[in-house]
Amino acid sequence: MSLVLEIIGLILLINTIAAIITVFRQPRNIAATWAWFLVLVFIPVLGFFIYAFFGRRLPKNRMLLLSGSTKKQVSSLINKQKRQLGKFTADQTPNYQILNRAQGQIEMFMNTATAPLLGNNEVDVYTKGTDFVNQLFTDFKNARSSINIEFYTFYADNIGHQTLDLLTEKAKQGVDVRVIYDAWGSMGTNEKFFRPLIEAGGHAYPFLHNRFNLIDMRVNFRDHHKIVTIDGEYGYIGGMNIGDQYLGRKKKFGNWYDCMMRVHGQGVQGLQSRFILDWNATDQQDKIDPNAADAIAKYYPEVKTDGHAAMQIVASDPISSMEQIKMGYIKLIGMAQRSVKIMTPYLIPDESVLDALKIAVKSGVDITIITPDMPDHPFVYRATQYYTEQLTKLGIKVYAYNNGFLHAKTMVIDDELVSIGSANLDYRSFELNFECNAFVYDKDLANRMEAIYQDAILESTLQTKQIFAQESWWLNFKQHFSRLLSPLL
Template identity: 45%
Template sequence: MNWIFSIVNLVFFVNTLFAIVTVFKEKRDISATWAWLLVLNLLPGIGFLIYLFAGKKISKERIFDIKAQEKLGIDQLVSLQKEQWNEKELLPYDVLTNEAQQTSRLFLEADQAIFTNNNQVKVYTDGQEKFAKLLADIGNAEDHIHIEYYTFYSDEIGYQVLDALEKAQTRGVNVRVIYDSMGSRGQVRNFFKPLEELGGQAEPFFGSKRSYFHSPRLNYRDHRKIVVIDGVIGYIGGFNIGDQYLGRLEKFGYWRDTHLRVVGNAAVALQSQFFMDWNATVKNSAESAPIEYADRYFPLQRGQGTTGIQIVSSGPDNETEAIKLGYLKLISNAHDYIYIQTPYLIPDDSVMEALSVAAYSGVKVRIMIPSKPDHAFVYRATEYYAKELLEKGIEIYKYDEGFLHSKTMMVDGQMCSVGSANLDFRSFKLNFEVNAFCYDRKLAVELTDIFKQDLKFCTQLSTEYFAHQPRWLRFKQYFSRLLSPIL
C-alpha cells in the first residue's frame, strides 16, 4: 500500500509544481494569484482545464495591437483640453461643482476622455422601447452605422436588427459590426454572410470567422455595447442584442436594464472607441480593413442639449482601471446618497472600503441586485458581498420583478454613470468595458427616480434573511467568495 501513497504524493507534488509555474509565469494581482493556486491544487488535472478556459491571459501581441491604436478623431482635442485645464479655461470650471471638476480631470488624465457638454440624452429601461428606437435610427441612417455588442444572437430580435442593417447597406450606408464570439455563442454560422455579401462588414472581437470553434477563453472579452450612427447618435449601456433582453425568455422573465441614447459630441468619443476596437480587431483580417480618419465620422455639433458626458473605457490593455477609479471618485464625492444597480456585486478591497467609509460617514448607500442568478458561482459571491456590506450599514435590495442587468451609479443628484461595467473584478480587470459618466442634475435625478420606482418591486435584505439561509448555501457563498478575483 505504501507505493499507492507514494504515487499520490508524487501526483500532488507535480501538480503543485505545475500550478506554481503556470500561475506565476503571467503577471497578475496577488488575490487572483492565490485564487488560481487554490483552484489548481484543489482540483488536480481538472483545475488546469478550467485555467485553459478562464485563466489564460490575452497574448502580449494582442495587448499591443490594442495599445497601438490612437484615439482617432479626438487625440488633438485631448491635448487641447489638457492645456485648457492648466489655464483654467475649460468649460467645466464654469458649470461644474468642485467634485465634478476633479472627476472630469481624472478621466482626462487617466483615460484621455474628452469632456463634451452639448448632449441630449434619453434614458431607456425597457428593451421593447430601446430596440424600437434603435431600429428607427438605423432606418434613418445616411452615411455609416457602427455597432459593437458583446452579445449579438441569431434570434428574433437579432434577425430584425440584421435585416435593418442589410437594408441600410443596400441604400449606400456603410455598416460595420463587432461582436464577441463568446458572448454570441450559439449564433448561427455565417449569420452575417448576407450583410457581408451586400458590402457590410462584421468581425468577431479577436476571433476568427474561418473557424467554427471560436476561442474558448472566458476572460478578456469585449463586453462593450456601442452604437454610433452618422457620428451624431450614440447608444451606450447594458442592453445586448438578444430576445432575453426583451423579456422573451421564461428563465429570466422581465429584463430590467438601463441604456442611453445620446445626440451630441459624446457620439464622437464613442466613435473613437469603436475605431480603436475595430482597427485592433481587423489587423490580421483578410476581409476587413482598418478605418482611417475622415471628417464625416467626427462631425462636431452645436447641439441643443446640456448634459456633460465623458466616455470612459477600461480593459486588460490598460492597468489604470479608469472606470473603477471613476466609481471610487463618485463614491468619495458623495455627501448625501449613493444609489447603485449591478447584476454582479463582487467588489475588490478598494471599492469595499470606499463604500464602507461612505456608509460610516452617514451617506445613505443603497445597492440593488437581482433576485435570481444567471451564473451560479457569481451569484453566490454576490450574496456573500451583499451580506458583508449589509453589516456595514449599507441597504441591500433584490429586484423581484425579473432579472436586473442595469449597471448604474447615482450620487447626490449631481453625477451618474451608465454603461457596461459591473461592480466586480471581471469588469475592473478582465473584460473590455465602456461607461458614460454624466454631469447633469436633471439626468442624475431622473435615474435616481427610476431607482426609487424599482424599489417598489424589491425586497430589502436583512441580517435575518442571511441568518436563516441553509448552511450548504452559506458554504457555497464563502467558497465562491474565495474565487471572486477570477469569477
C-alpha cells in the same frame, strides 16, 4: 502499492511546482493569483486545462493592436482641455457647478483613459428593451452614412434576425455597416448568420477573431461593450444587448430591467473612437484611419444640439493595469456628500471598492444598492448574496429586485453625477472584460435617474438581518464558498 503512492506523490509535486510557476510568473491581482493557485493545486492536472481556457492572459502582441492612431487622435484635444481646466462659468454651461466639483475626476480620466470631456449632449434613458429597440430601429432606418455596432451578445433569435434584416437593408442602400460581437457572449451566432449582411456589403466579425480560435483558448477576456453609433451623430451605451431576453421574451428571466442611454451630440465621438479602436484590432484587412479626411467626415461630423450634458466615455480592459472604470467608481463614491445609488446585477466588489463604500457610509452618506432577486449565474448570485449581507451589516441599504431580472449597471452620486455603461461591480468587469461606461455630468439626467431608482425600489425587497438569520446552513455555505471564487467569477 508503495510504487503507486510514489508516482502519485511525484505527480502532485510536479503539479505544485508547475502551479507556482504558472500563476506567479505574470503580475495580476493577488486575490486572483491565490485563487488560481488553489485551483491548480487542489484539482491536479485537470486544473491546468481549466486555466488554459479561463486563466491565461492575452498575448502582448495582440494587446498592442488596440493602441495607435485612434488614441493619438484625441491626445491633442485632451492636452488642450487640461490647459483650460479651471473655473467653469454659468455662461459656459448650466452644469458648471457639477463640472467644477468633478475637475479631479475629469482630469483623472484624461490621464488614465484618454477620455476628453465632450459637451452639448442630449441624452435619453431607456429601462425597457422594447423602448430601446424601437428607438434604435428608428435611428437605423434614418441612417445615411454609417452604422457601427459592438455587442457582447448578438443572438440569432427573433430580435436578432429582425436587427440583421434591417442592417442588411441599410447595407444595400450604401450605408457602411460594421458589426463586432463577442463569440462567447453570442454563443450560437456565427459568420453564416451574418452572411446576408456581408453579401450586401456590410461587415461582421467576432471580437479579436482569428482562424485558430481553438488554439487560442482564452475565453476569460470578453468584449462586454454595448456600443452603437449612427452617422457619428447618435449613439447608445449601457447594459442591453441584442436578444429576445432583453425584451422580456424569455420565460426564464421574465421582465428584464436594464438601462441604455441614447446620446445625441459630441459624446458620440467618444463611442466612435472606442469602436474604431476595437474594429482595427479585430479586422486587420479593412482598418479605419480615424485621421483620414473621409473618415473624419463620416465618423466625426460636427454635431450641434441644444443639450447641456457633458460626459466622458471611459473604457477599461485587461491591457491596462489602471482599471479605469473601477477607479472612476471609487472616485465617485469618495466624492459623495449625501447619497450613492447603485444598480448592478453582480455585487462582488474587491477590497478597494469595499473600503470606499465603508468610508462613505461611515461618513454619513446614504448608500442604496439594487441587485436582482434571481440568478443567471449560480456562483455569481451566491457571491452577491454574501456581499449583500456584509454591506447590510455596515448600514448600506441593499434591495433585491423582484419583478424579473435586473441587469442595469448605473451609479448616481448626490443626484448630480451619473455613470451608465457595461461594467458591473465585480472583479470580472474591473480586471478581465473589455468594458465601456459614460460618466455624465448633468443635473437633469441625475434627476431622471433618481426617478428610475425610486420606481425600481417599489418592486424590490429591502434585505435585512432578519432575512439572513433565516437562511439555511447549506445556503450559507454556498454563499461563503462562492465568495472564495470571487476573483475568478
